[in-house]
Structures are given as structure tokens and as C-alpha cells.
Amino acid sequence: MSITSPLTIAVLAGEHSGDLLGAGMMRALRAQHPDVRFIGVGGPLMTAEGLTSLVPMDDLAVMGIAEVVGRLPTLLRHRKHIVTTLLAERPDVFVGIDAPDFNLPVAKRLKAQGIATMHYVSPSVWAWRQGRIKGIKASVDHVLCLLPFEKAFYDQHQLPATFVGHPLADSIPLHWDKAEARQQLELEVAEGEQLIALLPGSRAGEIERLGPVFLQAAQRFAERHPHTRFISPMISAARAAQFRELQQRIAPDLSLQLIDGQSRTAMAAADGLVLTSGTVTLEAMLIKRPMVVAYRFNWLSYHLIKRLFKAKFFSLPNLLADEALVPELVQAEVTPEQLVQALEQQLEAAAGGNLIDRFTEIHQQLQRDADSVSAKVALELATKA
Numbered sequence: 001m002s003i004t005s006p007l008t009i010a011v012l013a014g015e016h017s018g019d020l021l022g023a024g025m026m027r028a029l030r031a032q033h034p035d036v037r038f039i040g041v042g043g044p045l046m047t048a049e050g051l052t053s054l055v056p057m058d059d060l061a062v063m064g065i066a067e068v069v070g071r072l073p074t075l076l077r078h079r080k081h082i083v084t085t086l087l088a089e090r091p092d093v094f095v096g097i098d099a100p101d102f103n104l105p106v107a108k109r110l111k112a113q114g115i116a117t118m119h120y121v122s123p124s125v126w127a128w129r130q131g132r133i134k135g136i137k138a139s140v141d142h143v144l145c146l147l148p149f150e151k152a153f154y155d156q157h158q159l160p161a162t163f164v165g166h167p168l169a170d171s172i173p174l175h176w177d178k179a180e181a182r183q184q185l186e187l188e189v190a191e192g193e194q195l196i197a198l199l200p201g202s203r204a205g206e207i208e209r210l211g212p213v214f215l216q217a218a219q220r221f222a223e224r225h226p227h228t229r230f231i232s233p234m235i236s237a238a239r240a241a242q243f244r245e246l247q248q249r250i251a252p253d254l255s256l257q258l259i260d261g262q263s264r265t266a267m268a269a270a271d272g273l274v275l276t277s278g279t280v281t282l283e284a285m286l287i288k289r290p291m292v293v294a295y296r297f298n299w300l301s302y303h304l305i306k307r308l309f310k311a312k313f314f315s316l317p318n319l320l321a322d323e324a325l326v327p328e329l330v331q332a333e334v335t336p337e338q339l340v341q342a343l344e345q346q347l348e349a350a351a352g353g354n355l356i357d358r359f360t361e362i363h364q365q366l367q368r369d370a371d372s373v374s375a376k377v378a379l380e381l382a383t384k385a
Contacts, residue, residue, distance in 0.1 A: 014060035014099030019043035028375035092382035165368025181268035197270035217339035290346035
């Protein structure tokens, strides 16, 4: 593609996983078209690629229906400011990254004014609230799908879509050596000792809901398997302090080391993982570590979502495999005993080799050079007019 005119591309990410996707796409866009300017919302990774964020990205990182209600005035104020600014700037294309409840209304306003719009990361419309497809079609000109089965859904509804694969599958190696990861984190693990990583989430609410039961499970697991140590990567000092306070109250004698960030390296260093649902489960699968996936919503969010959710699974490894590769525990199922039993079963399954082979197959299916493909589609939309 040969494009010489300057372009303005708006990119809007609402949380850390979107910041990662946006930064990769921005790098690829600049490689394919050097004369490009970025506006929108992003975090530190997108900022490093040249974006000045219109509002703090963390203000948009709200999960769960009830949680959104509590933050609604702030979210609406930010959305109005973003729409007003982008309508004045008139970018050549708008790319909303994930966060569909925030991004799609923005895209709809822009599309109505003749601005090309694209959504990166398909909403889980195939899993729940399938009637949303009408709103998606009214909001965006093209959808970028990370998962292979999503494009077929959009094809059925005559909405242009491209399966780009997943950037994580491109960036995470097919084999990540456990010993090297431990050396990088300066972790000394004795022979016969096993290392379990606890990842209760990156948000305060997630740690509040899952942290106590993860710690109780870890304590019980250590009683049953004495030669076990635990590590837990924390996204910030505030989350580390929150989790450490819980540990001192719930499991003060637990051998737990908190790690500053480096969650992927921590997962690679571990023999097994207990983690919350979300993108981290995909990272865990790509790193090829056995895992137990758990999630607790607040009461209202859970009962609203439960009525509308149609998919067989909620964790990405199982959705991609279309089978129960990893244990999923949700809401009342998330108990210390069930977590311990599920972790023991996963460690045994990984030792057999078949689990890791399936993880590797899925990893290879997702390798499509997503950054470059997403940038190419964005440029095609930007230059159609």
C-alpha cells in the first residue's frame, strides 16, 4: 500500500489489555505510513507511541454492571468530551479497542458524521446479548477479531470483519523456559519444590472478591503439599499493599513473595497458576502453564449476566479449544477446597503432556501478525474516501 498524505487516526483504549493492543497497532501503522498522527485515549504503552490521552485511561477501566452504574457520571462526562474533540478533529479513521459499552456509542456518533470507524476486539456478542449485533452494525464499518470463530458470526450478519489473530500469540514464544524465568526474577527454587502463582486480578474490586479465597486455597494447598511456595505479580504498589494486607490477616504464615509487575515472567516461572478470568488466561495458555480460572462478580452483576450468557465456557483457553481444557469456577463454586482440587487435577494433566500439546496447537492458530494486519485494515478504511 502506497499512501503519501498525512493521516490522523483516533485510537481509544479503556484498559491495560487495550493499551497493549493499541500500542502494537500504532507501531505497525507508523511502519506502514510514517506520516501519521494519533489522538484518543490510552495508557502508558500508547503514550510511548506518541498518543496524548484526552482523559485518564484508568477512569474508563470499570468492570461489571453495578460498578458502571456507580461511575456513570464520570464515564458520561468523559465520553462527551471525547466525542466533541474527535468531531472537531475529524480523524481519518476511529479505532475503538475493546470496552464496547464505552467505545461503540462513541463510534456511532462519529460514523453518523461520516467518519470511518473500526472496532478492535469483537464484543462477546456470540456469547450473550446477541441482539447487540444491530447496534454494532450501526456503529462500526469493520470489526477486527482476535479469535478464529468470531469472523463467521459477523459474516452471517453481513458486517465486514477480519480475523487478525492475537498479538500475544505473536509476542509470546512457543516455549518459555521455566528456569530462565526464575533466574530473571531471582527466584531460587529447590529441587522437589513447586512454585504456584496467584493472580487475583489487577483491579481493587477483583482482589477484594478473589484475594481472600485465593489465599485460603493457597494455605490449604501448602498443607497438603508442604514443599510449595507462592508468588503473586502485582500491577501496582497499591494492589500489592491491598493483597499483602489480606495475606497478613488470612494466611500470615504462607510463603508468598509479591513481585512488582512482570506477570508473564511470573507465570512462566511457576509450575501452576490460580488466576482470575480475562486476558490473563490467554497469556497463561500461551506460556503453557496449567491453570485454574476463577471469577466472582458482585451479586447484581452476576445475576444479570447469568441470564444472558449463552456460551459453554467463559475462559479463553476453553472457548478457543471448544472443550474444557482448564477448570472454570464461578461465583459460589469459588471455594478453597474446589480451587485446591482443580489445581491438583491440572498439575496432573500437564504432567501427562496432552494439555501442553493442545495449548501449543491453539498458540499456532493465533499467530497471524495481528499488529500488522490490524494496521493494514485501519489504513484501508482511512483512505477509502
